[in-house]
Amino acid sequence: MNINTTAKVKKGIWAVFKYFTLILGSFISVLPLVSCVITAFKTEEEYIPDYKDHNGKYLSPCLCEPFPPE
């Protein structure tokens, strides 16, 4: 492999890494907010069964506060 090819491969790897990190960073930046917005549009029926599944089994008492059972 000559120097030019090595440089091209390095440049390609760097470009892939760069865009991967940028996309991952942006995804992490919006994920919590987007998930919150999506949940805000859920009806109580859609939301509560999922909560009930985890209630008592997984949820800690302090975390029950924002999602009180009916």
Next chain:
Amino acid sequence: MGETRKKNGFVKWISSGKVNKRLCIVTFMFFPLLLLLVFTYVPFFKMFQFSFYDMKYIGSREFVGLENYINVFKRDDCFRALALCGYYIIASFIQLGLALYFASVLSFKVKGGGVFKGLMFFPFLVCGIAVGFVFKFFYTRGFVLDTVLQWIGFELDNLPYWLRDSSINNASLAASSIWRYMGQNMVLFIGAIMSVDSSLYEAAAIDGATGWHKFRYIIFPSIKTIIVLNMILSITGSLSVFEPPYVITGGSFGTSTYFVIMNKLAHENQKVGLASAMAIVLLLIILVATAAQKISFKYFFGDGEEEAIRTRRKREKARRGQA
């Protein structure tokens, strides 16, 4: 007649350029200084005064001298809480590292650079309490984070309770802090990197410098001041963390930071004197941390245009060795 002459003299005096200039300065400064005095310095000195008393918000107070300060150092919870700041300090270094990386990448031509910048800066625009509620939901068992990890292949039963497990909950809270402030640091770094003369990069490219060389020898020295500023802001912020533990866990499961305990003492237990003493101790710790940081940065990397003390000493030593 005399009165009219006096009046004319006053009008002449007040409309003279010199007096006008001074009057302008005094009038413009009066209200900002008054506000600063009334809402910053007077409350601070009042708090300093309260720290020497055993008192509640209402009722009589008793002078106790340095007893509150001694109690701060004697109480286990205060210093255990201060140790928790270690999580946030480590997080602040990760945050600065990530911000510097993204800023270095996004300062140059990148496809969709504006979108990436916007998305990464967005969390900083959300208020702290809302961020707390978002993450309370995000970390709840079986919700967002667990769902995403299950997509990757993790089993829900093998995942920890992000907010309940004391071995990981402080790291989870610190991660929410990284999420919120990374974008702000990134924007500050981008601003600093943009101000670097582009001819330096061209000259470096002609000399065959790689991306890392450009970062090490052009970008880093040029934005040292902003790095120091961001470090000081991040570390002082880490020492006085309040919103994430207060909103997300309410300080339970061993997540009470120094500020959460201070708030509890002042507002729930009504120990105003002790809470004031805690605030003064924290102020002193922040001052010491800031000074130590500035000195160490000056030693290793220099200050502005000034050369690093370490480099200067090394050069002098080498010169002496040659002689």
